[in-house]
Amino acid sequence: MFIATGEQYRQSLSGRNSEIYAGGERIGDVTSHPLTIPGVNAIALLYDLAQEPDLDALMQARSHVTGAQVHRYGHLPQNSDDLLKKIQAARQAAEISPISGLASWGVDLLSALSIVTHTMQQELGTSYYDRFLQYLQQYQAQNLWSAVGVTDVKGDRRLRPSEQDDPDLYVHVVERTNAGIVVRGAKAHTTGAPVAHEIIVIPTRALRASDQDYAVAFAVSPDTPGLKMICRAGASAQAQSLDAPVSGRFSLVETLTIFEDVFVPWERVFMCGEWPYAGRLVELFATYHRHTYAGAKAAMLDLLIGAAALAAEFNGVAAARHIQDKLADLMQASALIYAAGVAAALESTTAGPGTAVPDPVQTNAGKNFSGVKFYEALRVVHDIAGGLVVTMPGEADYRSPVTRPYLEKYLKGAKGIATLDRLKLFKFIRDLTASDFGGMWMVESLHGGGSLEAEKIAMRAHYPLAHAKGLVQALAHLTPG
Amino acid sequence: MFIATGEQYRQSLSGRNSEIYAGGERIGDVTSHPLTIPGVNAIALLYDLAQEPDLDALMQARSHVTGAQVHRYGHLPQNSDDLLKKIQAARQAAEISPISGLASWGVDLLSALSIVTHTMQQELGTSYYDRFLQYLQQYQAQNLWSAVGVTDVKGDRRLRPSEQDDPDLYVHVVERTNAGIVVRGAKAHTTGAPVAHEIIVIPTRALRASDQDYAVAFAVSPDTPGLKMICRAGASAQAQSLDAPVSGRFSLVETLTIFEDVFVPWERVFMCGEWPYAGRLVELFATYHRHTYAGAKAAMLDLLIGAAALAAEFNGVAAARHIQDKLADLMQASALIYAAGVAAALESTTAGPGTAVPDPVQTNAGKNFSGVKFYEALRVVHDIAGGLVVTMPGEADYRSPVTRPYLEKYLKGAKGIATLDRLKLFKFIRDLTASDFGGMWMVESLHGGGSLEAEKIAMRAHYPLAHAKGLVQALAHLTPG
């Protein structure tokens, strides 16, 4: 069945029997549990946006495999325009729900797999790419959405996978049978796993021969036996809450995802032992996913700009020169974050079977910049909005007949602004920037898609340093070298 | 009665009948309500620290009025050494509970009042300083701790107090009688008001003749009739919680404090109509209080450094060069924040009756720097610790027999580190930096004691610009001017 709408997506989740834990207890249907509803909403939004008449050209694409219209987040980019549209789709979605904009990890991993399985098939004579294409056709035929398992729990980070005291600290193959493989281990930060149709798993780093069993890539359904998800919900569902206007509706569900001897049939295995290809696979995934940030984080900056500008207006200080100056700083950040994504798309190359890859220097430059700038942006927003962001009374105080009159009288802002609007705005800012949910976003801005350090390494690896040195050698008349 | 210990402080609060609201409902005894317990603890700690044998010289001082030993946060600074000890006391307390370190606002305001009441008495022939001294003697005789009401709710910030549609948007005198005055209005951000012995109120800004009724300073008890506090608790009490190790014990209670025609007897009124002195009073308070940040924020940086260093160790990456580099950045921030306070103390002047005032350029330079750096510090800590700060399962998952084994196995870090310790550490970091409590601290770092802009204005006002221009005029042989 082709899942087109958010409602169809919700239905596709119900009746599943995944092993999900929250607060130490197993939870049932994700579509009705308060901790997972915001996560369901975030993905449902992605489907619904693709149905909007003026957004379909952006949020959908024609599959290069089947020729059918699929969701943008299920389409492998074939050229610069596809890459550009992906970040525009991310920006569009993130304007409503930041996490929805970022939720391209499935297609990002599929894009990486298309290249590496193709290369392995060409170089090693395996059938990985054929297998992958088969999987992709089914995936696109149902218009699925997936979570990814990339980051292993890692144990002692000084040690390689095979050197750990406990061999299970990186996901690895423990058995190979005619029908498939058995895997064991755990992946951290598997965002959205409980509300995904598929969980796609790859190694988290480059590997050596001694780590051969850790070179494994595969896809499973969240309700596969042996698979357990320990949830850490970013927020709890709250209908139309004044105090949590974003997080009460849209959030992410993080899980520690445990593979306790999970069986995966061969047709869902995309790498098994080919350790020299592990590094390239995870690097490609990271490149694709970091590229998404160019759209999603620009949108998040836009939300912060809008909120800060409104706060200044509601306080009656919009014309203040220092506030105008600070807004310009945020605008610049939004522009540069997005620009890096545009440039990366425009300077893309193709690899493997013709999948387009964004320029890695631009991609990593932008992602790194957005991670660092996000904290500065929070400061600017707090600076502009003022201390009431955290000290303002909340919804319960406003609803109480005892305290509401005091709030109405004393929390009045600039002329013509309803006190309730001011209250709502400050709670919006708090929700997004100075709360449990805001804390999650801060850390996410740094570590989503990989750390600042990983991005710097990638920049150095791909920057044309020999060219730059050559320019200096020529201009300074140095011995060429 | 002289309140010496935390226990005596707790007793001093019980049996009060203050009008306090939280979540729209009135709450009773602050020493037993979960939302106010962390606030009580924070102040009790201040008393208890002063009883520790090796800290008494720091946390206590000999009153220049009575000659008796009083709490450092009740002693008016008489010289550079007193100012230095205040920031050292703040650092000492903030190493355990950040909010406790900052809670010097009472003495900061008393210091400012000592100067301005003295000046008014000298210049206008009023008896404000005599009255103030009387009040101070009683205050020190009981070794009290106070909250302050400084920031008015302000309404439309383009308008001066008397220009607002509603005259009550700044606290003002509505009646004068033989016995005293009646005041109306509301103060925002009155941190600690429900757990204070006294609330001391001053104007929030410089005033003009038309704002005369707003030039009012006074002290009241929190259970004075007509006074209402609408709470916004920073956290909820949790005994020994793994998830909230700091905020579950020590936090602040913010209130919107409403003065609904509150009567204040003359002996507690320290300014009433003398509008030309309002600006100086609030500026002095701000200078004193911003100075406290030099100690308290250095300690907070130290906590972040300790946490980041431990996180790196627990992850097994303490030796990584980029982590060492980032730790040095935090160390530098801690050193410079504190240094500004030391220099401000050393370069103090005296004013009014001989109260020592820290150098305003140094004080504001340091406070402003600490506000901006705090966001960078959060980034560095998150950068070092990694995504688990927000995605790691929590206490309930750890306590559940179903999920605990998975946590024990898969959240293991570097060799020799207990998984539970790792869990506790990451929750500590989250509590302090990426949570509702952390969000409060972010905003507080900017707006506590005044905004970044206010600090820049103060720097410009006190920097010896004529001297700097004179140097250039001499060196460049310009026409002197």
Added chain:
Amino acid sequence: MFIATGEQYRQSLSGRNSEIYAGGERIGDVTSHPLTIPGVNAIALLYDLAQEPDLDALMQARSHVTGAQVHRYGHLPQNSDDLLKKIQAARQAAEISPISGLASWGVDLLSALSIVTHTMQQELGTSYYDRFLQYLQQYQAQNLWSAVGVTDVKGDRRLRPSEQDDPDLYVHVVERTNAGIVVRGAKAHTTGAPVAHEIIVIPTRALRASDQDYAVAFAVSPDTPGLKMICRAGASAQAQSLDAPVSGRFSLVETLTIFEDVFVPWERVFMCGEWPYAGRLVELFATYHRHTYAGAKAAMLDLLIGAAALAAEFNGVAAARHIQDKLADLMQASALIYAAGVAAALESTTAGPGTAVPDPVQTNAGKNFSGVKFYEALRVVHDIAGGLVVTMPGEADYRSPVTRPYLEKYLKGAKGIATLDRLKLFKFIRDLTASDFGGMWMVESLHGGGSLEAEKIAMRAHYPLAHAKGLVQALAHLTPG
């Protein structure tokens, strides 16, 4: 005659009789005077690059007016690709000579004029656009290169042009005749004027009705009677100098250009009194020219990266982690500066007769970022290279038989690196970053194309703030407004 090569350009300058002063004395032929030779070289390079077989597609374009191949810096951009190629051409040229890359101001002003003359012709019924097209055809027929006079000397900057004590502090019309106009005033920073074929002049700011006479745009040859140029040469020609490898060959010649009652025939007048169009004209010019920085400044960063990387190698410390880290910072800066230009090109609009205009938010975001980052980049380069950048002995010491042996012995760096190469490299870095020439580049990075503040104003003017506020209004359920 069509000027194709650098040599032809040189010939086109000789025999002119411009009134040029340097060091208080009049100088003759610019192609042979040491102070102007580097300026001639910089433009000759632009012509020569366009003749290189593999660069012609980039450095040339087909004129949309004449259909002939002209220099990229003489072609009005018709679409995103033209805009993109312009910044690529700038990057290409700036890799050899930074000033050459930036020297697009002529075409940038022509592009702006094409739009504003077209608008004036449409809205006012003037023939400015026809006149402009005629001028452009002749310009392209000869493949000219021009300087621009934009920044007036301004006098007291608080006052508008017509309010100044001396009416001549902004260029203005002092007489109108049948044959043309007479103009008076002075323009600062007219880079390249002595070595240009044309000087094109426009107002420096938005004007009011009272400033009508200041609303004047026109083109003149540098040897027009009454026109005087007071030079401030960036460097002096030095053939193959070790001490000044860049500035000895390529530099800019700045002039204060004085219009002492200069006559301009009507066919060269493009605005005369139409004050409402002045602001748009200068803003468009600024947008075009700031866009060029995306290419030229990225190249300059690349030169700094190459130089820093070589310095680290020559010192034997290329592998040091902190150096790798700092190189990545420079790479990121280069990538983001260029990305802003790419995005601005891609998101261009067309105006007037169909001239393509880069996106102003992206353009200004990138230019502002490059200005600020340039100083950081200098710090990083100096940090990596070390104190020898400024303390190393120079060419004369190296050439002297007395001191050379000591230099050879003691300035030896890493194994395998010739001491002379190390000397050359450090002098290259000094030339570009820590010298009179380097000082010029620092200031240029800020003020070329307009100041940081002007860029922020432009960002705010064009950022879609209403859209951003609308997003927040929707998400936080605010009253729409």
Added chain:
Amino acid sequence: MFIATGEQYRQSLSGRNSEIYAGGERIGDVTSHPLTIPGVNAIALLYDLAQEPDLDALMQARSHVTGAQVHRYGHLPQNSDDLLKKIQAARQAAEISPISGLASWGVDLLSALSIVTHTMQQELGTSYYDRFLQYLQQYQAQNLWSAVGVTDVKGDRRLRPSEQDDPDLYVHVVERTNAGIVVRGAKAHTTGAPVAHEIIVIPTRALRASDQDYAVAFAVSPDTPGLKMICRAGASAQAQSLDAPVSGRFSLVETLTIFEDVFVPWERVFMCGEWPYAGRLVELFATYHRHTYAGAKAAMLDLLIGAAALAAEFNGVAAARHIQDKLADLMQASALIYAAGVAAALESTTAGPGTAVPDPVQTNAGKNFSGVKFYEALRVVHDIAGGLVVTMPGEADYRSPVTRPYLEKYLKGAKGIATLDRLKLFKFIRDLTASDFGGMWMVESLHGGGSLEAEKIAMRAHYPLAHAKGLVQALAHLTPG
């Protein structure tokens, strides 16, 4: 003879026969050569300032050895007050001549030697401290000023001294006789050597047993046979020059100082083979010298603030909000740089024979901060002053009767400001920030006293990390460790 005045200092230099080269040729009397005059002036100023009646208490001190009044830059600090006065003296001198403020390296090295020779004498039974005291007495009896040789030329920086292909790339002992030692090698960046009374030499780094011959410390006169200095003058003397108002008078003379088998008698040798003490010696020197920056760099910031403020006034834009904002940034930088020095003095410890040592965390935090901030400060000054800093015509143009009228007319600034003053001011800014001299200051701000990296290493080495971790362990209830 006791050298008290600048004039006496000049006399003390004349008649010397040092082997000094500049531009590949040997130069004679340093007091009359244009390249060394600014260096002589810079030190003469130090002597003269100490004679000014209101500065003598600051610029002089009572020797703890002889009890006589000596120059502050010849007095070993005995307590916090001495350390504080040293940075105040540095600030005082640097307000007139930046290099003079920094020129405390001699006393900084003597302070370090007092401690390490004392320790060696105590621990090893040598007589180094006795010898040092003898030397110090003579030094103070004549009130000398010295240069230091610390940074070896280093060759391949991956290799330790004894591992280099050429053993002479670090200064080392090549012969020991009854009378003394013979040393060979070269020191870079020996600022002021040609105009010093003494050159004191120590190892540049921690050493191992295999580097024993490199563990050598001694003092020599600049005209010792075998000692050669290859100059790199920062500027050339120009009396009252408009174009170079600072550098034409005061600058530094850098040399590459070569020890070609220089004989040093034992009474001037302070370390010879005791390799375990080399690291401590150079670290102490660095700490002392970096401490001086707190005063000297604060003064330099003050000069930049004064210049920027005047430039804004001269342009008529002093009231602009963004300029006020940027000035506050510079004021904050000046305040924090100085504060770090004050705190380091206040928190000093004593070592060896009782010499006071500034706190190394504060010292290094401040120096590192000043190095980074200096580049930002240049940007702010250029931003405020505008492009004329580098494009304004100069002295020759102003003196010429042909061009002067144009300058007078068109370079007029705000009302009431003489054009010549404006010219002088902009040339002052250029001289200090955007010239050969300015380039030297940029690099000096980073590498003087050691690199940014070295400062970070020192911060990490001395920051009480165990204490910070202990705080977290207690608060988060971690297993103590």
